[in-house]
Amino acid sequence: MKSLVIFYSLEGDTKFIAETISKELDGNITEIKPVKQIPTGGFRKYLWGGKQVMFKDKPDIEPINEDFSKYDLIILGTPVWASRFAPVFNTFLEKNKIENKKIALFCCHGGGKEGKTFVDFKEKLKGNDFVGEIAFEDPLKKDKEGSLLRAKQWIRAIKESL
Ligand SMILES: Cc1cc2nc3c(=O)[nH]c(=O)nc-3n(C[C@H](O)[C@H](O)[C@H](O)COP(=O)(O)O)c2cc1C
Incomplete structure (x- = not known):
């Protein structure tokens, strides 16, 4: 089974889970990189990021050269913003x-759960078959080992079900 993890991460939490999943599947991984990264740390990131969500911005991203048709399973990972x-x-x-x-x-x-994250993905990706979803609370800061284990168990169960 060929798999691809596609993720964005501002401060590393989503990257950590994305890499864990990709290693567990022995698959490929692609990071979405904005051309202009928003500031990390402090409060400014919430203003920048919150504004982007509110105005449904489409920030420029670095080109991604992937042929999605060659993968059986695609995993999308994001931090929750607003x-x-x-x-x-x-x-x-x-x-x-x-x-x-x-x-x-x-x-x-960061503790507010997934909100509309998964609902929005499913709306935008109609016509695909959704095989699982999971949320982690700040895995790097809260429970790194526990999150690593949960991520591995989650993706293993999905793999076995396909
Ligand atoms: C702009 C912005 C908005 C956020 N909004 C939420 C939110 O609505 N609910 C929540 O639980 N956490 C929110 N957070 C916290 C992040 O989702 C959380 O810290 C996540 O683990 C960060 O992932 P990353 O390290 O991959 O960037 C927000 C963070 C940022 C920067």
């Missing part, structure tokens, strides 16, 4: 057509 997926996914989903795929979703949040 209860939704990070705005770089607006750009990514507009530029890249993903159809007739098995898709698993994960997100990292």
